Structure formats: C-alpha cells, structure tokens
Amino acid sequence: MTWLDTIIQGVLLGGLYALFAAGLSLVFGIMRLVNLAHGDLIVLAAFLILVLVTALGLNPFVATLVAMPLMFAIGWALQFFLLNRTLGADILPPLLVTFGLSIVIQNGLLEGFTADSRRVSVGGLESASVALGPIHVGVMPVLTLASAIAVIIGLNQLFYRTSLGRAFRATSDDPVTAGLMGIRPKRIFATATGIALAVVTIAALYLGTRANFNPTIGPARLIYAFEAVIIGGLGSLWGTLFGGIVIGIAQTFGAAINPEWQILAGHLAFLVVLLVRPRGLFPRAVD
Amino acid sequence: MALLETKGLTARYGDFQALFGVDIVLDQGETIAIIGANGAGKTTLLRSIAGVLANQPNAVLFDGEPVGVLAAPDIVARGIAMVPEGRKLFPSLSVEENLLIGRYGRAVKGHWTLETVYNLFPVLKERRVNPGTALSGGQQQMVAIGRALMSNPRVLLCDEISLGLAPVIIKDIYAAFPRIREAGASIIMVEQDIGQALKVSDRVYCMMEGRITLSGVPSELTREKIHAAYFGVA
C-alpha cells in the first residue's frame, strides 16, 4: 500500500509542476520564447498573494483572483514593451534578457521582503486530508492537481475553440501571413504572456501554501517547469501535465528511498526520457 | 478617382532595390493583371501595397487616402486583402479555421461569409475539418482565396494563383472570379501565364527589373510588344 501511496502523492505533486510549466509551455508554443525568469515570476506572484493576504486580510483564494489580472497586466506589458523587442531569428537575446530579468526580480524581492522564508496560510486547510479508500491525501494537493487539470482544459478550450486561440496558432505558424489577416503578432504575444502569468498566479498560490518560499527559489521552479515541458513534448499541454506527473512521481519515489534523493530522482527521470525520446513523449505533429 | 493607386513606389530588401518608381492605377470594379518574368518585382509590388513592406505615405493611395505607411493589419482592416504567393495556409488550422481567420477581430459586413464561400467552392465544405495543408494544391488555393474573401475586401490582391496547378484546376479556380467581381471586389492579379492574364483582365501591366515596362488593354497588346516588355529585347 505504501507504493500506491507514493504514486498518488507523486501524481498530486505533478499537478504543482504542471502548473509551473503550463505558462512556460504556452509561451514557448506560441512564440518560441524560453522565459528564464518564469520561476522568479512564480515567486513574484507568491509575494503578491502574500501581500494581499497580510495587508488586506484577504482569503488566499480571493487574493489569487485579485492577483491574476494584475499579473496578466504585468505579463502583457513585459512582453509588449520588452520581450517583443528581443524576438527574432537570433535566439540569444531573449535568453539574455530574461536571464537578466530573473536577477532583477530576485534582487527586487530580496530588497523588499528580505531573504526570510514566508508562507501563505490557508487557515488549517493545509493539514486537512480526505480518505481515498485506504489512502489519505491532503486537500491542498488534491486542489492543486484539480487546478492543473482545469487550467489545461481551459487553455485547450481557448486554443482550439476560440478566435483568440486561432490567432495564437496562426501567429505561431507564420506571423507575416497572420498580419495579412489583420492579426497583430506583437499584441498576440503580449496577450499570451499575460495569460501565462495569470496561470503563474494560480501556481503561486499552491507554491506559497504548500511550503516555505523566499526570493531565491525561482530558478529551481523554472527547472522543474522546463523538464515537465520537455518530457511532455513541446507544444502539447496535456503532455506538459503528464511531464509534471512524471517528475512528481520520480521525486516521491526518490524521497521514499532516501529523502536526499528527491530532487535528483526528478532530474534523472527527465534525463532518461530525454535519452529515450529526445522530442518528448507527445510532441506536436507539425514542425 | 482611382480606387487604388501607387505613385513612384519603391521597395528594397536591405541594400537591394527591388522596385524603382512603380505607378499603377486600379479603378473601381476593374481587374488588372501584372505580368513579368521571375524576379521582376510582382510579389514585391503586392507586398508593398498590402503593408508587409513599409513605404512613403503617399506612395500608395487607397480611396485617395495615403496608406503607404500602414502595416498589414491596418491595410486589411481598410479593405485590401491578399492571396499570397504559395498560398501560405496555416498548418495548425483546419480549412474552416483558415477561412475564419480571414476576418479575425473584426465584424465585417458584406456578401462573403462562410456560407457564401462554401457555395463558391463546395468542395471546401466537405473538407472543412481537415487541416488546410492536407488538401490538394487546387483546394488549398481555394482556401487561400476564400480566406481573403472572408474580410469582404474592396481590393483583392492575387499572387500567382495558378502556380503549380494543373490546367483543369486552374480553369475551375478562374471560374470563380466573375462571382468575386460581381460581389464587389476590384482585383489585382499577378500572373505568369500571359494568356490567362490577358483573358481575365481589363488592363495589363508588364514589369521588368522593378519597373513597369508596358501597360494597356489586352486587345491592344501584341505578342511582340509583350515580349519586348518582358525580356527587354525588341
């Protein structure tokens, strides 16, 4: 029964990694931009939620709903005024600029919030659990996975059922021809990054309530997100969820054998998948 | 007043100058053809009008207004749509989605809707859930034309719609043009096939090395004149 328990804990943890990764996957899929500040943006959103909770006394879930449009606006502006200028045939400028941004965000947060560890309290919900047959699972981890699934369903609906989603796909295929259709690629990219940061805010809620966080933990979240995207295959959101779950299970198994192996096991699983299926498990058919 | 006009239009790709002062006129209701050898600058001319390449404001006049500096999305919003060379369908979109994207973000009024485009090209309705790029070349060209029509353009720019298609397919596609004209579009047709160009157009311009070397109504253009304008030899 402990194996089953480990798997279930891993799947639930995978939900968190999928939430970290969904925004990264979206942005990469649409504009081939790898945002190295993605993890720091998650941490930034966690601090934003923390401020709303402590300063305004909001419930963390309500605070997340308030923070989402703010983070959307930050993402929109970031893409429109800064990152759009770095896009082009050369892939180096966006990497350099987002790497710089990562450092700026970390230092800004250190300046504003010090290096102390913080946590967002959900009023006892973090220790609540429900029984799934013989196994007890935490309410928050279940909510995390449910949110990840909801986010991925939502993004897929947006992508494949709406006019904006068509514009995302068309722009990703061919921005020049998209322009001939009346699409403004720079605004499309800005909207995509805005949506990615709204998703990041949901990830931040579960990051901030699950364990302590401080301004420096962003880059490690970026790595997990990145691994989930690659395992799943570029361009597939369900693949990203699956990739998150692979890493989650690998980590809980690693930890079950020896607590020090948790992180290492996740990276090893990533390397194994990369060796066997370099394009990931569910790569998009085109390109 | 001309519906669309270029005045001393120039275009360059970096250091390379592709157009040297091109003047053309399109009147309301007209179909004009642009012919010329490979590399003459026909596509560059259409891309300049469509806003893909930027120009001086007064180099392109639409309805008497300078539109030369406008970018492609503004041009299509004003009513100039393009069927690009090589069709350029979006591989990630189905046939129907390719059509729908032709009117992205605008509430357009006019004759052309999904339904009327499917009436024009019935085969597209059967294939509407397929990826656009899974269709035959001729069907893909129909999608590209339908996609441009979905914006209900007043000016339709067509770049070599017969390229790489079998003669019977070309005939099918050109058969749609009388209805496109009736619905109100004036047309600039780039065409390598001189016979086809003379047949469908009210007037013809011939280009060579970035300049207009000949223009006139088809009945007045002799083989010799065209040959000279095409290759620069008498």
Ligand SMILES: Nc1ncnc2c1ncn2[C@@H]1O[C@H](COP(=O)(O)OP(=O)(O)OP(=O)(O)O)[C@@H](O)[C@H]1O
């Ligand atoms: N993107 C580009 N960069 C540099 N030069 C270009 C580019 N596109 C076209 N050219 C050059 O500009 C000139 C005109 O090209 P253009 O494509 O307009 O000719 P065309 O008349 O449409 O030819 P075709 O019949 O082959 O389509 C050519 O000499 C071509 O090599």
Ligand SMILES: [Mg+2]
């Ligand atoms: Mg051409």
